[in-house]
Amino acid sequence: MPLLRRKSAPPPAVEKPEPPQLPEPPAAGPNGLRSMADHRDYLLSCIEPLPPFGQQILDSVGLSLCEDVTSAISLPRFDNSAMDGYAVRAADVADASEQSPVSLPVVGEVPAGSPAPHKLSPGSAMKIMTGAAIPEGADAVVPYEATDRGATDVRITEPSAVGQHVRRTGEDITAGTVVLRAGEHLASRAIGLLAAIGVDKVMVRPRPRVVVISTGSELVEPGLPMDNEQQIYDSNSYMLASAAKATGAQVFRVGLVPDDPERLKQVISDQLVRADLILTTGGVSQGDYDIVKQVLPELGATDFTQVAMQPGKPQGFGLIGEDKTPIIMMPGNPVSAFVSFEAFVRPVLRKLAGTAHYLRPTVRIFAGHPITSVAGKLQFARGVVHRTEEGERTVELAGGHGSHLLGGLAAANALLLIDEDTDFVAAGDEVDAWLLDEDS
Amino acid sequence: MPLLRRKSAPPPAVEKPEPPQLPEPPAAGPNGLRSMADHRDYLLSCIEPLPPFGQQILDSVGLSLCEDVTSAISLPRFDNSAMDGYAVRAADVADASEQSPVSLPVVGEVPAGSPAPHKLSPGSAMKIMTGAAIPEGADAVVPYEATDRGATDVRITEPSAVGQHVRRTGEDITAGTVVLRAGEHLASRAIGLLAAIGVDKVMVRPRPRVVVISTGSELVEPGLPMDNEQQIYDSNSYMLASAAKATGAQVFRVGLVPDDPERLKQVISDQLVRADLILTTGGVSQGDYDIVKQVLPELGATDFTQVAMQPGKPQGFGLIGEDKTPIIMMPGNPVSAFVSFEAFVRPVLRKLAGTAHYLRPTVRIFAGHPITSVAGKLQFARGVVHRTEEGERTVELAGGHGSHLLGGLAAANALLLIDEDTDFVAAGDEVDAWLLDEDS
Numbered sequence: 001m002p003l004l005r006r007k008s009a010p011p012p013a014v015e016k017p018e019p020p021q022l023p024e025p026p027a028a029g030p031n032g033l034r035s036m037a038d039h040r041d042y043l044l045s046c047i048e049p050l051p052p053f054g055q056q057i058l059d060s061v062g063l064s065l066c067e068d069v070t071s072a073i074s075l076p077r078f079d080n081s082a083m084d085g086y087a088v089r090a091a092d093v094a095d096a097s098e099q100s101p102v103s104l105p106v107v108g109e110v111p112a113g114s115p116a117p118h119k120l121s122p123g124s125a126m127k128i129m130t131g132a133a134i135p136e137g138a139d140a141v142v143p144y145e146a147t148d149r150g151a152t153d154v155r156i157t158e159p160s161a162v163g164q165h166v167r168r169t170g171e172d173i174t175a176g177t178v179v180l181r182a183g184e185h186l187a188s189r190a191i192g193l194l195a196a197i198g199v200d201k202v203m204v205r206p207r208p209r210v211v212v213i214s215t216g217s218e219l220v221e222p223g224l225p226m227d228n229e230q231q232i233y234d235s236n237s238y239m240l241a242s243a244a245k246a247t248g249a250q251v252f253r254v255g256l257v258p259d260d261p262e263r264l265k266q267v268i269s270d271q272l273v274r275a276d277l278i279l280t281t282g283g284v285s286q287g288d289y290d291i292v293k294q295v296l297p298e299l300g301a302t303d304f305t306q307v308a309m310q311p312g313k314p315q316g317f318g319l320i321g322e323d324k325t326p327i328i329m330m331p332g333n334p335v336s337a338f339v340s341f342e343a344f345v346r347p348v349l350r351k352l353a354g355t356a357h358y359l360r361p362t363v364r365i366f367a368g369h370p371i372t373s374v375a376g377k378l379q380f381a382r383g384v385v386h387r388t389e390e391g392e393r394t395v396e397l398a399g400g401h402g403s404h405l406l407g408g409l410a411a412a413n414a415l416l417l418i419d420e421d422t423d424f425v426a427a428g429d430e431v432d433a434w435l436l437d438e439d440s
Numbered sequence: 441m442p443l444l445r446r447k448s449a450p451p452p453a454v455e456k457p458e459p460p461q462l463p464e465p466p467a468a469g470p471n472g473l474r475s476m477a478d479h480r481d482y483l484l485s486c487i488e489p490l491p492p493f494g495q496q497i498l499d500s501v502g503l504s505l506c507e508d509v510t511s512a513i514s515l516p517r518f519d520n521s522a523m524d525g526y527a528v529r530a531a532d533v534a535d536a537s538e539q540s541p542v543s544l545p546v547v548g549e550v551p552a553g554s555p556a557p558h559k560l561s562p563g564s565a566m567k568i569m570t571g572a573a574i575p576e577g578a579d580a581v582v583p584y585e586a587t588d589r590g591a592t593d594v595r596i597t598e599p600s601a602v603g604q605h606v607r608r609t610g611e612d613i614t615a616g617t618v619v620l621r622a623g624e625h626l627a628s629r630a631i632g633l634l635a636a637i638g639v640d641k642v643m644v645r646p647r648p649r650v651v652v653i654s655t656g657s658e659l660v661e662p663g664l665p666m667d668n669e670q671q672i673y674d675s676n677s678y679m680l681a682s683a684a685k686a687t688g689a690q691v692f693r694v695g696l697v698p699d700d701p702e703r704l705k706q707v708i709s710d711q712l713v714r715a716d717l718i719l720t721t722g723g724v725s726q727g728d729y730d731i732v733k734q735v736l737p738e739l740g741a742t743d744f745t746q747v748a749m750q751p752g753k754p755q756g757f758g759l760i761g762e763d764k765t766p767i768i769m770m771p772g773n774p775v776s777a778f779v780s781f782e783a784f785v786r787p788v789l790r791k792l793a794g795t796a797h798y799l800r801p802t803v804r805i806f807a808g809h810p811i812t813s814v815a816g817k818l819q820f821a822r823g824v825v826h827r828t829e830e831g832e833r834t835v836e837l838a839g840g841h842g843s844h845l846l847g848g849l850a851a852a853n854a855l856l857l858i859d860e861d862t863d864f865v866a867a868g869d870e871v872d873a874w875l876l877d878e879d880s
Binding site for chain 2: 057058061062066075076077078082084111112113114115127129130131132134144153166171172173179180185187188189190191192193194195196197199200201216217218219220221223228229230231232233234235236237238239240241242243245246253259283286288289332333334338341399402404405406407408409410412435437
């Protein structure tokens with residue numbers, strides 16, 4: 001049939017893309033606000049750990065293992081010496097002592113990594129190094145310290161039991177054993193074990209790739225001059241990028257975008273290709289220039305809400321673009337952004353990375369002075385934790401309540417969590433806290 | 441004078457290089473062994489923190505600041521609004537209430553980042569966004585929530601005090617204040633503060649560059665086939681490289697060098713150019729093939745000693761090459777190497793990086809079962825720490841005593857320190873421990 005007359009097939013049914021949707025968000029509390037824990041758990045429920053990939057073991061430290069690892073070999077692989085000394089038959093030195101040493105001819109030498117030159121005959125000894133294979137015929141090692149270190153003959157001054165100073169094949173690990181399980185966080189000891197069983201690559205979850213964007217026409221890049229008296233330096237993108245880095249993420253700081261909806265949409269769309277998570281600050285509140293809130297619904301499914309916490313009340317979340325990339329949209333005040341990171345972003349990053357514990361442990365610390373709070377919201381106060389001489393921890397507030405007070409935030413080493421029902425903490429009472437520094 | 445006849449100048453006096461020397465090492469104890477703490481403090485006394493260099497703030501998170509940073513600007517830089525709302529004169533709204541709202545004409549709008557269009561006249565209001573500069577003539581902000589959000593006229597239903605919702609210039613930081621001090625560990629909050637005051641680069645101590653070498657002719661690279669039955673996979677260089685990485689170092693894993701003195705000398709000499717610290721394992725004991733101990737004195741000043749600890753007794757240290765680069769030479773058994781890293785290398789790395797606390801905090805943990813130990817030496821046992829339901833920590837031993845038992849080491853999350861005078865710890869007694877994982 002001539003080509004031109006061929007009846008054209010009906011056009012393929014255009015699959016209408018499903019309108020993007022988020023799972024049903026949790027109900028607000030009686031005050032119309034969502035609780036911090038509800039919001040965090042909602043975000044966690046909307047994301048999954050990143051898919052595993054194969055990685056060199058040296059680049060896997062700190063990552064989460066995604067497979068059970070079975071050892072193909074035993075450790076030790078072969079009976080070997082735990083000491084530098086002489087391989088013997090225990091029976092030949094059973095009567096050795098300082099008073100009546102036993103003298104044996106030295107019939108060879110076994111360095112680590114090489115086979116013994118020959119079998120050990122009864123009544124002789126073979127020099128052996130730590131880690132070297134026990135020669136056939138030997139069943140014990142006499143360490144140098146119990147000998148005269150002789151080269152052709154050796155005087156042995158202590159008896160030795162069968163198996164003494166011999167590391168037995170498989171006494172550490174038996175071939176076929178699962179040595180590490182999926183989900184394990186790979187510390188240096190585990191990397192050493194993987195190498196020891198000959199494994200050079202493992203399946204791990206990658207470091208999440210995080211794109212950080214701050215919005216606001218008032219922002220200027222640090223290091224650059226200001227144009228007018230009303231501008232401020234962009235601190236959020238630097239702070240959040242650093243915090244994400246310290247949480248193990250691979251970070252792309254895009255920096256500042258002015259309050260221009262088209263520009264913002266373009267920047268975010270361009271970044272989707274390299275993002276496992278996008279973070280924005282600013283533009284989520286009630287203001288007329290809150291463009292994040294305006295624009296983001298065009299890019300995917302979003303949830304803008306008010307959380308019963310202070311600072312950090314206005315919060316946005318979405319799954320955007322083709323890959324439903326998660327985006328967390330935080331308020332623009334620096335302290336609000338930091339608290340939002342700790343409350344929401346850090347747990348999400350840890351889930352993406354496959355870490356077992358998403359949440360910082362909450363510790364109880366004695367208040368060093370009275371602390372007032374506002375009931376009805378979870379207050380995140382910035383605190384400086386000290387250890388008393390007795391090793392007890394006490395905390396004092398750093399800076400004031402304002403969500404713009406970066407000086408106090410930088411001085412703080414803890415966030416205090418003062419719950420909805422509390423408006424006063426007396427000196428000496430315990431408060432909940434998240435310790436922000438490894439050493440605090 | 442013709443060139444050829446010119447009298448040749450006397451050859452320049454060859455400056456005889458000073459023979460390399462280490463400070464006097466600490467005296468050994470009564471058992472002829474050096475204590476762990478003495479050896480560690482000796483190593484620390486032989487090295488200095490790395491010299492500072494200028495670094496972009498985003499690459500400085502986790503590093504140690506080497507200068508006092510003074511803010512050139514105040515924060516806030518200008519009086520600005522803490523809320524989205526209307527800038528007013530407080531006097532004009534003093535009587536406003538739900539019952540008798542005050543109506544004011546809206547004479548303009550101040551977005552963040554731009555100056556007010558003009559001065560605010562008495563009896564009028566100007567729309568203002570969070571962070572925008574308070575217009576001249578205004579002294580308070582009425583938030584949207586207390587208004588009808590009017591565009592040409594606004595009805596205000598609450599009074600406002602002078603200064604309400606106004607963030608005052610300098611109330612966070614005053615220009616000229618030192619905001620961060622030399623020695624400070626730069627967390628994300630500090631990076632945010634630096635950005636906020638417009639600082640894009642700071643002097644910090646760099647990450648130490650660590651070269652890791654394992655020695656031994658019996659070693660085979662993981663992933664490669666073995667040649668004979670007496671070989672083992674190199675695990676130390678992977679474990680130590682990972683541990684150094686996790687401590688914040690930049691790591692070059694050179695890997696395995698056979699027991700060949702010339703080859704070892706060459707490899708170490710080649711690496712000096714990029715090393716702030718060199719780590720080796722193996723070859724420091726009494727064996728005939730202990731080439732590290734043989735060769736290193738040719739490269740600089742060295743100190744090989746026996747430390748009263750188990751595992752990890754034979755230890756070497758040196759300052760080698762032109763730059764007196766520190767080298768720590770550890771025993772080759774994997775558990776010995778790991779314990780040596782924790783006891784000596786980690787504190788040295790932290791001092792090189794300018795970190796304030798070199799040592800892991802020692803915590804007291806309840807023994808979950810009886811633990812026997814050998815008196816006369818500090819025992820490093822591998823432990824698994826659990827938290828009981830009441831939040832108390834208890835510890836059980838992981839694996840056996842042998843310094844070749846990598847399986848137990850990988851399972852451990854703590855090192856127990858059982859001192860020289862103790863040979864038995866009863867179940868329920870407290871033992872000293874170093875917690876190896878952030879979360880344990």
